[in-house]
Amino acid sequence: MALKATWELKAEILLPGGPIGGECLALTAPISFWGGVDPRSGLIIDARHPERGRDIAGTILALPGTIGSSSASAVLLELVHAGRAPAALLMDAPDAILLLGLVVAREMGWPTPPAYRLPATEQKQLAGKRLSISAEGVIRAE
Amino acid sequence: MLDLTAEERAAAAGESGEGAAMAMRIVAESARLMGAPRLIPVASAHIDGALYHGDSGTLFAEKLVEGGARVAVRASLNVGSLAPAGCAAIRLPPHERDMARRMMRAYEAMGCEPSWTCAPYQAGHRPALGTDVAWGESNAVVFCNSVLGARTNRYGDFLDIACAIAGRAPDYGLHRPENRLATLLIDLSGLSPGLRRSDVFYPVLGTILGRAAGGAVAVIEGLQGCTTEDRLKALGAAAASAGGVGLFHVAGVTPEAPDAATALGGAPPRERITLTASDVEAALARLSTAGETERVDAVAVGSPHLSLAEIDEVEQRMAGRRLKIPLYANTGRHVVGPLEAQGRRRALEEAGIVFVVDTCIVVTPILPELEGAVLMTNSGKFAHYAPGNTGYAVTYGSLGECVESAVAGRLVREPRAWR
Numbered sequence: 001m002a003l004k005a006t007w008e009l010k011a012e013i014l015l016p017g018g019p020i021g022g023e024c025l026a027l028t029a030p031i032s033f034w035g036g037v038d039p040r041s042g043l044i045i046d047a048r049h050p051e052r053g054r055d056i057a058g059t060i061l062a063l064p065g066t067i068g069s070s071s072a073s074a075v076l077l078e079l080v081h082a083g084r085a086p087a088a089l090l091m092d093a094p095d096a097i098l099l100l101g102l103v104v105a106r107e108m109g110w111p112t113p114p115a116y117r118l119p120a121t122e123q124k125q126l127a128g129k130r131l132s133i134s135a136e137g138v139i140r141a142e
Numbered sequence: 143m144l145d146l147t148a149e150e151r152a153a154a155a156g157e158s159g160e161g162a163a164m165a166m167r168i169v170a171e172s173a174r175l176m177g178a179p180r181l182i183p184v185a186s187a188h189i190d191g192a193l194y195h196g197d198s199g200t201l202f203a204e205k206l207v208e209g210g211a212r213v214a215v216r217a218s219l220n221v222g223s224l225a226p227a228g229c230a231a232i233r234l235p236p237h238e239r240d241m242a243r244r245m246m247r248a249y250e251a252m253g254c255e256p257s258w259t260c261a262p263y264q265a266g267h268r269p270a271l272g273t274d275v276a277w278g279e280s281n282a283v284v285f286c287n288s289v290l291g292a293r294t295n296r297y298g299d300f301l302d303i304a305c306a307i308a309g310r311a312p313d314y315g316l317h318r319p320e321n322r323l324a325t326l327l328i329d330l331s332g333l334s335p336g337l338r339r340s341d342v343f344y345p346v347l348g349t350i351l352g353r354a355a356g357g358a359v360a361v362i363e364g365l366q367g368c369t370t371e372d373r374l375k376a377l378g379a380a381a382a383s384a385g386g387v388g389l390f391h392v393a394g395v396t397p398e399a400p401d402a403a404t405a406l407g408g409a410p411p412r413e414r415i416t417l418t419a420s421d422v423e424a425a426l427a428r429l430s431t432a433g434e435t436e437r438v439d440a441v442a443v444g445s446p447h448l449s450l451a452e453i454d455e456v457e458q459r460m461a462g463r464r465l466k467i468p469l470y471a472n473t474g475r476h477v478v479g480p481l482e483a484q485g486r487r488r489a490l491e492e493a494g495i496v497f498v499v500d501t502c503i504v505v506t507p508i509l510p511e512l513e514g515a516v517l518m519t520n521s522g523k524f525a526h527y528a529p530g531n532t533g534y535a536v537t538y539g540s541l542g543e544c545v546e547s548a549v550a551g552r553l554v555r556e557p558r559a560w561r
Contacts, residue, residue: 014175032383035504035527039196047431047529065356067386071190074299078196096172096312097298103171104202104300107164 009122009139014094015102017114019134021142022060022087026127027051030065033072033098042084060131061086064120066095076101080110088113088133092120144174150181150310161209165307172301173312182313186269187217187306188262188286190278191299192249193505194223194234194242202300203248206307211252214309218257218267220279221447222246223506225499233507242506252303258500259474261375261447263290266476271397274317276305280382281375281446281523287389289374291397293317296388316388324391326355327402327411330364332418338368341376342540345522346426347417348380354415357386361405366394372449379446380522429525429538432516438537439512441465441548442503442528444472445521450480452541457490459545465494466551469544470509472502494548504531518553520544 028050031037036046042057057079066072076098079085089102094117105112116137130142146154154170156163173181191199223242225232234242250256259265263285269275269292277283277294278301286292295315297305305311315321328351330338337343351360369392381387391399399405443456448471456471471490478499481487491497503509504527509517517534519525520541528536537553546554 034195035530045530065386067352067356067384071193071195071299073301074191074193074195074199077198077202077300081196081198081201094175096176096301097296099175100168100172100298100301103168103175105198107168108198108202108205 007141009118011090011116011118011133011137011139013137014091014115014117015099015112016135017088017112019132020060020087020114021130021132022058024062024126024129024131025051025054025056025059026062026123027064030067031063032067033075037075037079039075039078040082040084042079056086057084059086060088060090060133062090062118062123062126064092064123066098072098073101073104077104080105080112085113089115090118090123091115092118092123144170144178145180146170153308159210161206161211162307164206164209165211165304166310168300168304169308169310169312173314176312176314178312178314180313181310182274182317183309184215184276184305184311185273186215186267186275187213187302188220188267188277188279188282189217189249189254189302189306190220191303192219192222192246192254193299194238194245197241199299200241200245200248203245203303206303207248207251211307213253213306215306216267217254217303217306218262218265219249219254220258220262220282221260221501221505222258223501225501231508232501249303252307254306257474257476259447259476260445260502261449261474264447264449264476265474274311276302276311278302281379283388284378284382284390285375287316288378288391288396289371293322296386322359322389322398323407324359324361324405325412326358326360327406327414328354328360328362329414329416330362332416333364333422334419335368337419337422338365340540341373342520343422344373344376345380345520345525346422346429348377348522349384349429350417350421350425351377351390352381352384352387355381355385355387355390357388359389359391361391361393361399361402363393363402365392369395372452375446376522380526383523383526426538429522430536431529432535432537435516436553437516438467438518438547438551438553439515439534440468440470440509441518441544442470442472442524443520443541443544444498445502445504445523447502448473448477450477453477453481455541456495456545457486459542460493460549463493463549465548467548468494468496469548470496470498470503472498475499504528509534518544518547
């Protein structure tokens with residue numbers, strides 16, 4: 001997963017999907033989706049979170065960690081259903097509670113964002129950049 | 143690599159109907175994501191999934207019902223978004239109300255018990271020590287693991303009902319004995335006995351534990367003779383909302399920790415934290431977001447849902463006085479049933495208590511919309527979630543301070559002698 005001279009990272013596929021592009025929103029603190037993200041708008045609403053007020057919809061959302069309630073998957077499924085989900089998730093560690101929202105979205109037959117594993121230390125350098133991610137998990141700056 | 147039995151593969155392929163197949167595929171896909179080698183049978187489930195977050199969850203539950211799914215094991219239900227047994231008015235718009243009702247009906251139609259509480263362990267659902275179960279709702283999970291010694295991971299919505307239908311869960315995490323050993327030791331021996339025996343300390347300790355442990359397992363030394371079941375409930379709920387805590391041990395108190403050395407598996411702790419009174423005071427201050435103000439618009443207690451013993455204490459502290467501002471008492475049918483039978487519910491309501499039953503104030507719109515409003519609470523979990531979910535700023539305090547503030551109509555603080 002080392003950064004190549006051509007600005008390319010290879011991330012492990014957690015849940016596969018087609019190629020996508022978007023701006024990387026790299027969170028600087030762990031987040032609980034339930035109570036932390038508004039399921040209708042995609043805005044971060046946790047009063048104590050450093051990225052409060054940012055919109056996760058359509059972003060490549062880099063998560064250094066996930067915390068809190070076991071309802072996180074429901075919030076993510078609702079974001080998918082409402083068309084306000086991130087374009088892709090980059091996770092330091094696979095969180096079964098959160099990713100389940102995507103597994104269920106797929107069972108429901110709804111278009112489902114892919115999820116990849118990328119260490120928090122490597123997420124930082126992607127913050128604010130426009131990225132593309134291939135179906136194989138190759139991340140490039142556009 | 144995940145290895146499914148022939149029976150599990152047949153279920154996933156639809157041999158027992160499409161609802162059961164969907165459930166088995168969801169359990170298996172989660173197992174794959176976690177790197178679990180197999181599925182294991184579970185004895186019961188607690189279902190967090192019937193809380194309305196939007197139409198998607200209702201559509202999921204109805205798809206399972208249409209597919210003929212039924213739970214294979216005992217399955218209690220966590221809070222919903224409506225309060226058929228409560229008296230608080232819920233300000234859900236008609237569409238949301240209809241979808242929330244459809245969702246609750248769908249879960250009941252699959253054979254789940256209409257317990258509608260986040261404290262199922264105080265409503266008669268107490269799995270035995272060492273039993274594998276599939277529980278959702280982070281406070282219920284941490285209580286089930288820590289206080290009961292049953293074994294569960296933090297199952298989220300969808301996976302909880304999927305496990306209940308499949309009767310299986312992924313074999314990973316806290317189901318495995320080696321992952322239940324503590325690696326972090328929190329030493330409280332430097333704190334005064336008065337502090338360690340005060341209710342207000344436990345949500346604060348839980349917040350510290352959640353921040354320090356993250357997903358690691360901690361053993362707490364120095365609470366022998368200080369805890370009650372309700373204090374452990376408050377500790378776990380705060381720990382699970384401040385961090386990813388699924389299990390903690392209390393040396394000499396919880397079933398897998400006859401002493402700290404046993405909880406640590408005989409190994410030295412990887413990390414040791416010795417708490418001081420200053421650490422506790424700083425963490426207590428961080429639970430409030432309202433700042434220096436005497437304003438209190440509402441008081442809320444009962445996250446997790448109040449036990450009968452906690453209602454008794456509220457009643458004793460009120461001592462027959464009327465409240466100037468509403469005190470929202472969040473609890474379950476297992477508590478208001480006996481209260482009604484004893485004729486106490488009406489008297490408490492007339493004095494100004496608003497019972498929120500089957501649900502709670504941070505999961506569905508109950509608190510009136512007010513500009514700059516302040517909620518007072520003794521719950522670490524309410525303190526954590528109320529600002530984002532209700533728009534109210536929070537002032538954290540003891541139960542005594544909550545009741546006195548509700549009587550006075552403004553913030554009342556008690557003197558604290560913690561050092």
